[in-house]
Amino acid sequence: MKLGFGKKLASLFNKSLQYDDFFEDLEDLLIEGDLGASIAMEVSDDLKQFCRTHRVSSERDLLLEMKRMLSPWVLAREITIDNPPVVCLVLGVNGVGKTTSIAKIAVRYKEQGYQVVLGAADTFRAAAIDQLDLHAQRTGCRIVKQKPGSDPGAVVYDTVESAISRKDDLILVDTAGRMHTKANLVKELQKIHKIIEGRLPGAHCLNLLVIDATTGQNGFQQAEMFHEAIGIDGLILTKYDSASKGGTVVQIGKRLGIPVTFVGVGESYGDIRVFNPDEFLDTLLGLS
Numbered sequence: 001m002k003l004g005f006g007k008k009l010a011s012l013f014n015k016s017l018q019y020d021d022f023f024e025d026l027e028d029l030l031i032e033g034d035l036g037a038s039i040a041m042e043v044s045d046d047l048k049q050f051c052r053t054h055r056v057s058s059e060r061d062l063l064l065e066m067k068r069m070l071s072p073w074v075l076a077r078e079i080t081i082d083n084p085p086v087v088c089l090v091l092g093v094n095g096v097g098k099t100t101s102i103a104k105i106a107v108r109y110k111e112q113g114y115q116v117v118l119g120a121a122d123t124f125r126a127a128a129i130d131q132l133d134l135h136a137q138r139t140g141c142r143i144v145k146q147k148p149g150s151d152p153g154a155v156v157y158d159t160v161e162s163a164i165s166r167k168d169d170l171i172l173v174d175t176a177g178r179m180h181t182k183a184n185l186v187k188e189l190q191k192i193h194k195i196i197e198g199r200l201p202g203a204h205c206l207n208l209l210v211i212d213a214t215t216g217q218n219g220f221q222q223a224e225m226f227h228e229a230i231g232i233d234g235l236i237l238t239k240y241d242s243a244s245k246g247g248t249v250v251q252i253g254k255r256l257g258i259p260v261t262f263v264g265v266g267e268s269y270g271d272i273r274v275f276n277p278d279e280f281l282d283t284l285l286g287l288s
């Protein structure tokens with residue numbers, strides 16, 4: 001999808017291929033766009049059916065129909081601080097942008113007048129704590145941390161306790177994306193989740209999974225793994241500023257029902273947007 005999915009779609013429409021070839025190529029393009037094979041086939045078949053039963057006068061008609069088909073699977077979730085404190089446990093594999101996203105979200109809510117605390121529960125690497133600490137200093141947020149190698153569960157416990165006593169509104173917890181084994185990672189995250197739920201049950205605790213928009217199909221596998229392990233309440237789609245347009249989000253929405261909260265569009269603190277499904281689909285399909 002290096003050229004941009006929307007542009008490729010447009011060039012497909014301009015090719016004036018045979019009817020069946022067109023839908024085959026469309027299916028390939030949807031797979032290439034990270035929507036996954038089953039969605040690609042479903043959309044291509046439904047669109048073919050649509051063409052049989054409707055008068056389609058332009059490529060735009062087809063694209064709008066595609067947008068209508070995809071929209072039930074593109075879900076958004078806003079993070080509101082109705083009943084503070086809200087805890088966001090920020091999860092994701094190595095290097096997807098967890099720590100950067102935490103800093104961006106912290107700045108965003110701080111600007112809205114909320115009191116934000118950061119929990120340095122990625123104790124796996126010393127540099128991870130330092131990185132979050134630096135963000136805390138730059139953004140003027142409090143941080144709760146312990147020594148490298150310490151128990152992430154203990155850091156989370158301290159963070160939540162301190163947030164409750166200081167009446168913080170939002171707790172953002174950084175976690176490790178890498179462990180010695182996947183089973184270890186899952187066990188660790190389940191433990192952390194339990195600690196938060198033990199202190200702040202239900203609606204207070206959100207598990208947010210960070211997905212790198214450039215990783216394609218892997219993103220779906222990551223979502224499936226984390227969702228199975230602890231249940232994911234929302235996605236943060238990072239690196240959306242790069243060429244890829246994040247078709248994985250459609251697949252994750254359809255097959256796992258997970259909505260998107262924020263989109264990362266760069267490396268600076270201001271480079272974060274609230275997810276807008278309508279805009280997302282227009283960009284994906286080259287309609288905007």
Ligand SMILES: Nc1nc2c(ncn2[C@@H]2O[C@H](COP(=O)(O)OP(=O)(O)OP(=O)(O)O)[C@@H](O)[C@H]2O)c(=O)[nH]1
Nearest residue numbers: 094095096097098099100177238239264265266267
């Ligand atoms: N272009 C771009 N780069 C991003 C975005 N979000 C994060 N990055 C970059 O991605 C790299 C990794 O970001 P981190 O926040 O350290 O990722 P992480 O998931 O915390 O990584 P680990 O702690 O090593 O697992 C950094 O160079 C970030 O600047 C984004 O939305 N756009």
Ligand SMILES: [Mg+2]
Nearest residue numbers: 098099122128
């Ligand atoms: Mg990190």
